[in-house]
Amino acid sequence: MTGRGRAAAGVPSDYLDPTQLLIDLRRRSVELGLIGPRVASTDRFEFEFSEIEAALSEGRSSTMAFTFRNPPRSTDPSSALDGAKSILSFGLGYPQWSTAETAKGSIASYAVRDYYQQLRDSLSELCAMIVDSGYRALSVLDQNVTVDKGAARRSGLGWMGKNTLILTNKTGPYLVLGEIFTDCIFVRDQPSPKGCGNCQRCQVACPTGALNQAYKLDARICLSWLLQKAGSFPIELRETLGLRFYGCDDCLVSCPVGAKSRPIYSFEEPFDPVFWLEHDDAALMSAFSALYIPKRDPSHLRRNLLLILGNHATCPSGADAAIERHLTHPDPVVRGTAAWTAGRHGLLNLLNRCHVSESSHEVRGEIESALAKLYAAGRRDQFEPISPG
Ligand code: B12
Ligand code: SF4
Numbered sequence: 001m002t003g004r005g006r007a008a009a010g011v012p013s014d015y016l017d018p019t020q021l022l023i024d025l026r027r028r029s030v031e032l033g034l035i036g037p038r039v040a041s042t043d044r045f046e047f048e049f050s051e052i053e054a055a056l057s058e059g060r061s062s063t064m065a066f067t068f069r070n071p072p073r074s075t076d077p078s079s080a081l082d083g084a085k086s087i088l089s090f091g092l093g094y095p096q097w098s099t100a101e102t103a104k105g106s107i108a109s110y111a112v113r114d115y116y117q118q119l120r121d122s123l124s125e126l127c128a129m130i131v132d133s134g135y136r137a138l139s140v141l142d143q144n145v146t147v148d149k150g151a152a153r154r155s156g157l158g159w160m161g162k163n164t165l166i167l168t169n170k171t172g173p174y175l176v177l178g179e180i181f182t183d184c185i186f187v188r189d190q191p192s193p194k195g196c197g198n199c200q201r202c203q204v205a206c207p208t209g210a211l212n213q214a215y216k217l218d219a220r221i222c223l224s225w226l227l228q229k230a231g232s233f234p235i236e237l238r239e240t241l242g243l244r245f246y247g248c249d250d251c252l253v254s255c256p257v258g259a260k261s262r263p264i265y266s267f268e269e270p271f272d273p274v275f276w277l278e279h280d281d282a283a284l285m286s287a288f289s290a291l292y293i294p295k296r297d298p299s300h301l302r303r304n305l306l307l308i309l310g311n312h313a314t315c316p317s318g319a320d321a322a323i324e325r326h327l328t329h330p331d332p333v334v335r336g337t338a339a340w341t342a343g344r345h346g347l348l349n350l351l352n353r354c355h356v357s358e359s360s361h362e363v364r365g366e367i368e369s370a371l372a373k374l375y376a377a378g379r380r381d382q383f384e385p386i387s388p389g
């Protein structure tokens, strides 16, 4: 958490009047490229609390922790900053990154650059302005301590879409959110009256049906969550995953709000899983250091790379060597995923070989399921197959 810090260079330090302070915060916020601040009360987020509880009781929250770990705390602004009287809500719009036709993998736009860090740095500076004016202030962003969308909704920074994301006219859903909690009393803003009307495009675009119920995300089948969740990726959704390495943007790309005004950027280098699988753990972690990775375990990135490699139409050059290496990886989740990838590319020899030496029950199951599919497709070549089971 950031919050108290030195005043930014050039920021006068003699404010006490909240009205003037808010004017100056808004001016600096615009200079920093932010949306807001809009002011929300520090009442408990009762609506968010009941939605989190409903998601937990219906199982839609899957095994997510975050704000689902301790809902009373995450929905009580006083647990972020004792004595807080106002919440300032901010957004940072980010571009839609378009994946080239030649790409062999994709990353969701919010994860292409560290937009969270950019917003965090800006909020630190704004916090310092408040602190220098004699108030307490704390900035919070994408943490378990509060519900970012709740503050944005209540302050009217944006409105809630059926994709469960906050939308603004200019950015649509392409913005990340953060707040400053302070004991300074600012005049409150009102929620936005806008809504989605009859539009259902995000619901239709979702590849798994995770948004079948408007405004209710089912994390059990949301690709964005499953790409972050540790362990084996659900086998029934591996093909649907396609070439997504991290994050999923289908319910953002499909949204017409802000579609004409948000910038669209292209990657200079197409993403290539074989290239990344050749890297050692340290290099992988350093390349993707800004991503949330469970237990900071590089095996998780390898699992995701193997999944998208398995969804390539043809086995790319160098891929069989990479798959073979990962069939003997120390992590059984990586070995199991590599077996699936080998099966997708018909690498019967590799599967037969690792079946003999594999000790893990789960991985043997993955190998046997991959072999069974190949046998069913008529493959019997080269090696005498080991009968599955
Ligand atoms: C857990 C989490 C996830 C989970 C679950 C997402 C979810 N919908 O809750 C997973 C891993 C799936 C996820 C995915 C993504 N996330 Co996320 N995530 C979070 C996190 C940590 C907590 C969210 C939370 O508390 N949810 C629980 C409850 C409160 O939210 P809810 O389920 O949406 O409930 C609301 C709706 O149901 C709605 N509602 C219910 N009924 C009705 C009825 C009507 C009529 C209306 C109007 C509304 C309504 O109101 C409820 C209360 O607000 C926040 C950061 C944070 N600390 O807040 C980021 C956050 C929500 N994620 C963010 C982003 C960028 C993403 C992704 C776009 C990343 C990607 N490209 O893959 C995807 C988008 C998927 C999606 N459609 O939501 C941003 C969203 C910014 C924005 N514009 O809203 C946040 C705010 C991070 C940040 N600080 O910027 N995320
Ligand atoms: S992130 Fe992808 S899988 Fe999840 S709700 Fe949006 S479109 Fe569906």
Ligand code: SF4
Pocket (backbone or CB within 6 Å): 161, 162, 163, 164, 167, 195, 196, 199, 200, 201, 202, 203, 254, 255, 256, 257
């Ligand atoms: S796609 Fe349509 S329904 Fe979904 S969030 Fe955007 S405006 Fe709302």
